[in-house]
Amino acid sequence: MAESVRLIIDGEHADVPRGTSVAAAILNRGTWGFRRSVEAEVRGPLCGMGTCQECRLEINGEPHQRACMAMCVDGMVVRTGRASD
Amino acid sequence: MSESTADAVIIGAGIVGAACALVLSSHGVRCAVIDAGIVGGGATSAGMGHVCVIDDSEPQFALSSLSVGLWRELRDRLPRGAEFDGCGTLWIAANAAELDAAGRKAERLAARGIRAELLDGASLAQAEPRLRPGLAGGLLMPDDSVVYAPVAARWMLDQAEAAGSRVRLGGSVVSIGPSRVGLENGESISAPWIISATGVWAPQLTPGLPVRPRKGHLAISDRYPGLCRRQLVELAYITHAHGHSDESVSFNLQPRPTGQLLIGSSRQYAGHDPAVEPRVLALVLARAIDFVPALAGVHITRAWTGFRAATPDSLPIIGPHPAQPRLLLATGHEGLGLTNSLGTARLVASHMGLEPAPIDPTPFLASRFRSAIHG
């Protein structure tokens, strides 16, 4: 079993194997909506490789971070679903 | 070879040409608006979209305050996409000297019926908490506004078309004869009046016009709603000469209704190369961060440049060409093309005898540069 890291996603602890992307960690919790679009539609990851910007969310208080490009690290705080991000 | 007629040909579908089409067609004038590119493809789309009263000279004050009022009258008719936002301008005084100057400016403006509210340091910090601490104060101009110019221009042309004018895009004008305009493809349009609203390209069609491109850099961010409320501009220009240096950078921050932040700005006499210059972009961003430290982490999604049509005395050229009385020039607005477009259109209408002049037209006449223009 790979070494695991613990982060906080939407206020709840999540333990994931090291090397897991933030996007994968969120999807694995059953959360498919990552952000709200400018017209408040719920959106989730599309391209998985950093170009489409659909998986943007807040990481450690910084908005507009790409969940597919960020790797989970210990103590990371992730927030999904902010309106009009 | 196709030949058509109109009451007036307007060359240029930027905000100035579009405003002329709007005003003239409201007088029943059937305009033919021609542009080599798309609606608002030049300075109209490159600029910030700031509509503001500027009082650095009497004529500029007259034209800009007239125009700001006309924009307010238009606000309820504009489509949502024009993003009219009466957010006002907050001029920032960095030190006591600037605040003193701001106080005098407020008095001058008040005497002329323009609302202007002086803020001390504490009130400024309360009004815009993300400004760096320790600033001396500011001058709030609540009647200034922000408009998304390309959509406003498109709407003005739609109104003109509904009133019987037509818009011809993708057609390059190659000749302006008396009462006739020739296009690249051989087409020609005859009209008793020709209006050249060609901005920075004016000297190509009417040689000798003292209009020079003055390059500007802008950057826009991702969405950060609420980071600031007003258009924030540094006031340092009051204590510094408003000159024609080859390069200058000033702090200018605009909250878009989308939550994006438009960050400016620079002025350069640097030829026609539209490339974004990394050094200049860096200066623009650094200056903005200096005033609003919270901008440091803001994601910049795009940077671009545009060219303002600058004249030697910073006033636009509005009125008949010295050698062709029925060729009306409407160019040279530098960075105030959006603001002054509506006032310019009224002056153009008055030169055509359609309405009385709303302000003294003399300071804007091309004949003030007589030595430079030989018909």
Place this chain on the structure above:
Amino acid sequence: MEHRHAKVVVIGAGPAGLAAAARAGEHGCSVLVIDDNPDSGGQIWRGDHGLRARTWRARCAAAGVAFVHETAVIGESAPGTLVAGRPRGPMRVRFERLVLATGARELFLPFPGWTLPGVFGAGGLQALVKSGFDVRGMVIPVVGSGPLLPVIAAYLRGRGARVPIVAEQASAASMRGLATGLLGAPAKLIQAIRLRAALWRTPYRTGYWPVQATGEDRVREVKVSNGQRTLTIACDALACGFGLVPNIHVASTLGCHITEGRVDVSDLMRTSREGVFAAGEALGVGGVECALVEGEIAGLAAAGAEDEAADLRGRRARARAFAGALSDAFRLREELRRVVDDATVVCRCEDVRWGRVRARSCWRDAKLQTRCGMGPCQGRVCGPAMAFLRGWRVGDSRPPVYPAGAKDLAVALGSAGASAAPDERGLRERTNMEPER
């Protein structure tokens, strides 16, 4: 701010970048590879420990090639100096020769429902699974177009998903043309047979394309059609891609000539800019074989070994010819232009719908009048879609290449970039502080 310097700098650590880096390194050049991802391999070799991936990684290591990962090139501060963004701040990289191996991204075409959560790019879903997304037990149709669809379907099955269908929009007739073409490429044929074996329980339907995805808060069902028959397939997620689009933003920002969405190169992979080479998918989608040989040519030419580079031109021509046959076989059908309805979002960043954008006269007019392509992805998704749907020329990329922090940009692009922040006094002296108009 960190400064790096190498004789040959390579942007992109996919097959083309690795081949270029290895070849230039083997000729004695100092080589630095800059890559956006946590590991080398690009999208195609992400997490791949197959023989070829291992071989090229080993050759890079043996040649002393240096890597910086999780680093995205965002611009150029002065000719020959790249600026790159990283999680821990910007860096500057000076180069004498540059190889652009920026790869490709997926082409997404809009259809009603494509914005629902759970509709992933096909390659996008594979990338997410490789980074830990657990798809065991999920029902995932794979739809769209291109040779990667069966590869991805097989991968998803291998990771425990059920793939009820692979729907390829290209017709069986055009696929048959490809089968003949395959005989000339044994490696490809073997690969195809292997895939067939892996997919033996998955129907591979040609001539079917997605027309609608539905679901409340995420996708639950997809409809695919062949123009006469529509199949409705219940699903937990949808993998959907229509082929690949060359990534040209870096090349374009550096001033290299672009023609029809591809970087222009000579037969030795020289771009229009002196000292700058390009290889792989950025020149037009060609697949791994093509990327590898072009990477080798670019790396050799960048190292000055032009004769050796020239010897590889025949191999490249064959690889490109095969790529051409592939792209003919998978040509996108007319009907895909008619799947969108007026309410379909085309630009996902700005929620611009087809009904608003379709009447515009060109890409720039659409940008100015509707905000299409003006969001943070800068038209990387909707641009190629609009190029397909309306035939527009789409191509005005503007710096920064990727969204970057204002301070990082100010520091890295500025002439005072060596210090932590621009010198404030120097800044004031250089400015005249006029009002913006």
